[in-house]
Amino acid sequence: MTFKSLQKTAGFTLAEMLVSVGVASIVLAAAVASSVSLQKSFSAADNYFATHMQQVRIVDYLSRDVNRGLSVTTSLDRQTVSISVPNYIIQAGDSEAMTNPSLIGTPRTPTVAYTSGSLQINYGASTSTVVYSLNNSSILRTENGAVTTIASSTDQLIPQTTDVELANTEYTSTAVTFMPTFTMSGSPAARTGTSLYGTAYLRNKRRG
Amino acid sequence: MRIKQGSDSGSALICVLGTILVLSLIAGNVLFNCITRYNAASGQVRGWKESLYAAEAGGDLAYAEIRKTVFDPTHAFSGWTNSGAVYSNSPATFGRDNLTTSATVDPFYYDSSGNAWYRIRAKGVAPVLGLTRVTMDDRVDPGTRGDSLLRKIDFKYDHFIAAYGPNGDNSGKAIVSVSRPQIARRVELIAAPVTPFESPIKVLTSFYGPGSAALIDSYNSKNGPYYFGADNPSDPHYSDSHSGDVSVGGASFDLGGDIWGNVTTNGGNVTPNTRIHGTIDNNVPFTIPPYVMPSNLPPPSPSLTKITGNVTLTPSTAGSSGNPNFYLVSSFSGKLTIDQVGTAETYVAIHVTGDITGSIDVKPNVHVKIYFDGNVSVKAQDIVNESGLAGNLQFYGISPTDPTATQSIDIASPGNFSATFYAPSADFHINGNPDVTGAIVCKTFYENGNASWHYDRALAAEGERIDYRIVSYVEDMR
Incomplete structure (x- = not known):
């Protein structure tokens, strides 16, 4: 009989095992939970930044069209904006293009007309209309029937534009908000906190 | 009795390192995304706006020359190139970001009093600072591009000259490389004469x-x-x-x-x-x-x-x-x-x-x-x-x-x-x-x-x- 083999048999008691497994589970659970939480947090931050970029794009699109606009009207809920813009580029089907197809895609030479004692610069016989509208989670830009999605987010992007027409100038103020995924409660304050503002003047309606 | 010390090795360090690695990967990914978007925000949006400022500055330069035809005719369009009835200036560089602007001016209409109406076509170019890449938000949905559609960045070649020609009239189309990523915007202004009797x-x-x-x-x-x-x-x-x-x-x-x-x-x-x-x-x-x-x-x-x-x-x-x-x-x-x-x-x-x-x-x-x-x-x-x-x-x-x-x-x-x-x-x-x-x-x-x-x-x-x-x-x- 020898005691050597007994000496080599190392082990934990049941109590030790229970304690160690318990501690390990807690540590692992904490690690997983924090990891998931961090990932959600990072994802929300990433999403916030991405949506913010969409806000910037919406404001930039609007300002570009308002700058060159002849007139702007907004809907009562301020979510649909219609802008009348000059027909600067000759398109297929325009009268100039019918007589000379090579003019398609070229800038149009303006004409001058006097109406009731005031001057008017015209690019072609008619104007184009650009409409910005909200469609579910997408912001649409429609020019002469061609629809472009300029922004789309699950964060409920909402642009609201106000048109201010004065005696000798006109401008639009736009506020774009979204509901960040950080916020579990969906409180209005969370949306307000994301507001991005933009102001654009109609260059064709100048002072003096 | 001699008791052999067991070779027990803990896995706590490995666990910690593994956790840190996973979190670092997540954080790195998020950071990378944010940097890309920051790149777009600070570089491309800035370049897009500055190119308009440059174009409008070119319009202002041309407008100043047009006003000289009234107030200082002998110096009007001094230093500009005249070809036919069209005046053009060399690109001028200005600003901290080295913006450039140039313009052409031509009288496109004469009114009943013989006064010329001028058309100004001004171009402004701004460099795109930061990383040379499109943004992560470029594709809004499977069929629509976002930032590229709006900002039209020339990363290697001037898209406007390639697609429409240097004057935008479909002539002279060519593949022209750009020295640095840039955004160019073009505006057309009409300068009309102010007549003396607009009020009694x-x-x-x-x-x-x-x-x-x-x-x-x-x-x-x-x-x-x-x-x-x-x-x-x-x-x-x-x-x-x-x-x-x-x-x-x-x-x-x-x-x-x-x-x-x-x-x-x-x-x-x-x-x-x-x-x-x-x-x-x-x-x-x-x-x-x-x-x-x-x-x-x-x-x-x-x-x-x-x-x-x-x-x-x-x-x-x-x-x-x-x-x-x-x-x-x-x-x-x-x-x-x-x-x-x-x-x-x-x-x-x-x-x-x-x-x-x-x-x-x-x-x-x-x-x-x-x-x-x-x-x-x-x-x-x-x-x-x-x-x-x-x-x-x-x-x-x-x-x-x-x-x-x-x-x-x-x-x-x-x-x-x-x-x-x-x-x-x-x-x-x-x-x-x-x-x-x-x-x-x-x-x-x-x-x-x-x-x-x-x-x-x-x-x-x-x-x-x-x-x-x-x-x-x-x-x-x-």
């Missing part, structure tokens, strides 16, 4: 208006001769009758009669009353630069150098608004009659280097501009404009080069007349009760009597250009 009475400093029996109103000669219809909304000329505006660049304003139009002063104390049938604004400052002799007139004809006694002038040719029959006259004390050339609309310009004390008779279909260096002192009946169209007889007072020198226009009764006066350095006096059809721009305005003024709205599109203004703005978004 414009006074730099003080206005002492008509008496209680007189009025200032308007009509439009294109819709028929003048009659009073300002108090009858059902009258077909009613809409043309309320443009009898009075603009005063100072605070001094006195009035006895009716004004069927708006009143503006600069610091005045005009209050609503039954005599002013329009709006009142006491906070409208303005300046009018001194008037200089136009430089675009043809050489003077030697056939008329003095107007003494009775002189009848029948030009050799009808001329045109931009190229009238021009005469340089040293004195104007006699009676001048200007006849029409056949049945053609006839255009005459006279530069009087002295005073005007004589009389003038302008036959129908004759368009006369009189530039005077001295003073005017006549009776209303000495100004005969047979067409009744004020735009057919225009007086321009050349501002004295000595700013302390004075210039005066004195008109006395009896008689009525149709004419316009543009004399921003002159003191204007009118006595009695002439009935005037026309407009006036002067330094001071003083009426001693009951002279009525009827502004012809057709004058807004007539007269020698006195400045330019931007009236149209279009961006070439391609």
